[in-house]
Amino acid sequence: MKLQTPIIIVNFKNYLEATGQKAVGLAEKAEKVSKETNICIAVAPQLVDIVAVAKAVEIPVFAQHIDPIKPGSFTGHVLAEAVKEAGAVGTLVNHSERQLKLSDIDTAIKLAREKSLVSCVCGNNASVSAAVAALKPDIVSVEPPELIGTGIAVSKAQPAVVTDTVRLVRGINGNVAILCGAGISSGEDVAVALKLETQGVLVASGIVKAKDPYTILREFADATK
Amino acid sequence: MKLQTPIIIVNFKNYLEATGQKAVGLAEKAEKVSKETNICIAVAPQLVDIVAVAKAVEIPVFAQHIDPIKPGSFTGHVLAEAVKEAGAVGTLVNHSERQLKLSDIDTAIKLAREKSLVSCVCGNNASVSAAVAALKPDIVSVEPPELIGTGIAVSKAQPAVVTDTVRLVRGINGNVAILCGAGISSGEDVAVALKLETQGVLVASGIVKAKDPYTILREFADATK
């Protein structure tokens, strides 16, 4: 499955339910849903789990973060080349839990582009997402931090955040894919997000913490049709 | 002298030549040039020096930084209300030597607007300056860090950075004032900057470290006419 919209990106965060061998298991479920529905589902495991996940599945694998660095002396930092060789095809940048200086976001997007990694850059509101769009990433994702992990979907609780984002981003950049996230936990949340003219969702606990991730993810995928 | 373009903002940084009583002396020279030429010259002393400088001169005083905070428990951080009461009418934000996370730049601009402080937000290149412009500050200033302090003027050495910035910024925001900085050290550098359709310059060592700051600043001001 190549990257195409609509897209569902599942962020594994640092949940134990999606660490190590369990990361591989969850990615396999995502792959199953993707193959059954022909909807693009990408997974973003922890950095140390990229290699094993990318070996196990054919769906797109994203890093959760890259640093604005070139090869060299940056102990403990994340090199675009290294996540690429590990099997990632893209990366999150500036997630609300891993925010960067503005100039570092700019550099990270440019490095991702050089290494043919898809960049999905997060913003916490409409104006920040517009600023991100000016940097020409492949994907911009708006996620109000106060809704992350709540199960209260941004697409339903704060539709104005989503519509404002779409309006401001499209005023600057006609090509970037727009996702929304935070609290997405049902197929209806996904359907509403697409109706608001986004091209998909960024989801974490709604899938990873679900009792039956396969079933919920299948519901998400079906709701995009 | 109210804030108006063309504008010259003199950043005092942490130079001993512009600390404490010497900050007041330098601000008085800037005021003298401003009165003689009727050109708007603002000064950005260190935080602790704002009170004394703002008492001594009538030209606009900027803080070098504010933090994205409201009144409360943020020991050691810089509150918009506090710099306002100290006498500042504006603030630099995201100087290349004091960079912020993107969401914090957004918050700082909004706080400045709420408190009627003029925001001058810095970017290190054209794409970052465009992203800044999407956040609707009052002023955006482009300064390639590699030229800061060199005496090699961005307006002459890298005119494409300036023209790209003007083009990208104007595509997003028709109202924001655009400054350029880094290496500005002669009236000619200033004239070139204005010819490239900026509305002024952000200067530091070119004035503060000059043997005769008054004379150079007078040359700058005359060159804007």
Added chain:
Amino acid sequence: MKLQTPIIIVNFKNYLEATGQKAVGLAEKAEKVSKETNICIAVAPQLVDIVAVAKAVEIPVFAQHIDPIKPGSFTGHVLAEAVKEAGAVGTLVNHSERQLKLSDIDTAIKLAREKSLVSCVCGNNASVSAAVAALKPDIVSVEPPELIGTGIAVSKAQPAVVTDTVRLVRGINGNVAILCGAGISSGEDVAVALKLETQGVLVASGIVKAKDPYTILREFADATK
């Protein structure tokens, strides 16, 4: 009043009750108590307020923070020389709301020493306070962040944190003064702190947010006797 133990340091944080002209007013109350009781009370106003406070009172004034920098190009940062010239005699370092990298704490302490500024370095627990003590500041202050602003005094709610700190710090450094903070809101809290072999307290909301700061501070000072 020179610096001597027991000492009460009042941190003004960014409270509006202690900003600008109100910072001066509160410092004057602290000075009144200090003169009446002959107990050392220091105040730590916001950076921009140091000049006005230091002009208005004779009690020791502390900065809330300094950066690990020498004079130069560090826009928006806080220079030891500048807070010294502004009238401060000391500085807080590494407050839990303004934490620093370990090597920067080390540098800040050394810079403070060079400029004859008293360094009061904060730690969030006993082991961190011990590490701080190894860097030989003048004062170490232990403040469990979870109690800050609660009105639940560390000296009464978590006496083991204080006694562990005293024991570990004294094992490393026999000279450093030891303060405790977080939740200190009555004379009894102060008395308990001294009984646990600290040399004073670091207090903020307990005084700044009090209806009658003078009366509470007088109670604190009397309790040290």
Added chain:
Amino acid sequence: MKLQTPIIIVNFKNYLEATGQKAVGLAEKAEKVSKETNICIAVAPQLVDIVAVAKAVEIPVFAQHIDPIKPGSFTGHVLAEAVKEAGAVGTLVNHSERQLKLSDIDTAIKLAREKSLVSCVCGNNASVSAAVAALKPDIVSVEPPELIGTGIAVSKAQPAVVTDTVRLVRGINGNVAILCGAGISSGEDVAVALKLETQGVLVASGIVKAKDPYTILREFADATK
């Protein structure tokens, strides 16, 4: 080979010569030397490479960094549990290229201990290394940043840094292993380090950038005897 002193830790940094498949190749050379000489040699590959390296070799594998977090919502951060499951037996903490706030170093050491990961915490000079020792990590490593990558060995160019570190650290902590690093590039550098009463070295470019890493590493190992 279990962890034992003397120890040589090879930090792969983000060098392309030690990324991905080349990380595995270099780790295999280190294992070869370790088996031939019976000297403990550990490797610290990039985070994404830990899984593959740990599968390929039996020598100890270290992460280059862990974050002070528990399982949960910390996108892009490094979880102790995850590096452990990936096969690491230890971790660097606070490398000069990835410095942490003091309280975060304390937390990271405690998390490493809980997960039975060996912690090797870096300091940039003697006083910082002493502060680190107060936090009771398993290993403290002193590395003056100005010598890193120069080929000028700290043990020869700045022996006082090493002896001061040993003296200050031993005054606080009798159990911690002490390494030194920066510029180590010959067996003689290693021999001098041990003579100064360290228990080993932390090395990077001296091995990774060597034309023949096996030969140099063999020289290092032989020099420890």
